[in-house]
Amino acid sequence: MNTRSAEAEEKPNSGESSYEIANHLAEAIAARKLPPGTKLREEALSRLYSVSRTKIRAALLILSKDKLIDMVPDKGAFVSQPSEKESREIFAARRIIEAALAREFVAKARPADYKLLEKHLQAERASLQGDNSKIRAQLLGDFHVLLAEVVGNQVLLEILSELVARSSLITMLYQSDRDAACSSNEHADFLKAARSGDADQAASVMLAHLHHVEAALVFAPNSHAAKDLVTALLK
Numbered sequence: 462m463n464t465r466s467a468e469a470e471e472k473p474n475s476g477e478s479s480y481e482i483a484n485h486l487a488e489a490i491a492a493r494k495l496p497p498g499t500k501l502r503e504e505a506l507s508r509l510y511s512v513s514r515t516k517i518r519a520a521l522l523i524l525s526k527d528k529l530i531d532m533v534p535d536k537g538a539f540v541s542q543p544s545e546k547e548s549r550e551i552f553a554a555r556r557i558i559e560a561a562l563a564r565e566f567v568a569k570a571r572p573a574d575y576k577l578l579e580k581h582l583q584a585e586r587a588s589l590q591g592d593n594s595k596i597r598a599q600l601l602g603d604f605h606v607l608l609a610e611v612v613g614n615q616v617l618l619e620i621l622s623e624l625v626a627r628s629s630l631i632t633m634l635y636q637s638d639r640d641a642a643c644s645s646n647e648h649a650d651f652l653k654a655a656r657s658g659d660a661d662q663a664a665s666v667m668l669a670h671l672h673h674v675e676a677a678l679v680f681a682p683n684s685h686a687a688k689d690l691v692t693a694l695l696k
Contacts, residue, residue, distance in 0.1 A: 479519035491594035497542035563667040564660040602629035640677040
């Protein structure tokens with residue numbers, strides 16, 4: 462679904478399911494219409510969507526499981542707001558893990574694996590033509606998870622999947638469309654280096670890629686973010 466921009470357009474039809482409401486809010490978060498830290502008041506959401514607060518709570522639970530919001534006891538639900546310190550630590554951990562992962566990938570990847578990853582790159586590039594930041598961030602993160610799946614170390618896969626999920630949220634909130642396109646290009650550069658059989662070069666390309674992603678994150682508030690949903694929630 463495309464996120465609607467004007468409040469008159471944003472109010473969905475009454476009777477939408479909790480899943481549909483969660484999708485709509487997720488798209489608003491991805492489009493930065495609900496900036497990090499925004500409080501999601503049940504009463505206001507119930508009024509906005511013309512549904513019961515029970516249905517809103519179910520939608521918020523879905524968003525919480527996807528780590529898009531934080532449920533704070535006695536305070537309510539807030540759009541996730543990863544701190545700059547947390548974000549830096551996540552990327553530092555990824556660099557340590559993925560430098561070794563890159564070398565293992567070069568040693569173990571087969572032609573079918575490269576074919577699968579090339580197909581994934583096509584999906585990444587297609588997502589860059591759309592306006593769904595959530596899908597785009599997920600696809601860019603999934604590239605790294607696919608590398609871990611090829612390597613075949615289950616423990617490594619579980620650790621990296623968690624780190625990638627957290628950094629995908631971070632890039633969705635703090636990365637520009639231009640930098641997302643650069644990330645996809647760097648994925649292609651990695652595959653080229655890996656195909657050459659030079660494990661050290663592949664690791665170097667991966668480290669440079671992760672450095673570039675982190676360096677491009679913008680943690681300052683966006684004063685130009687759309688405020689339609691925020692305004693509705695304050696009523």
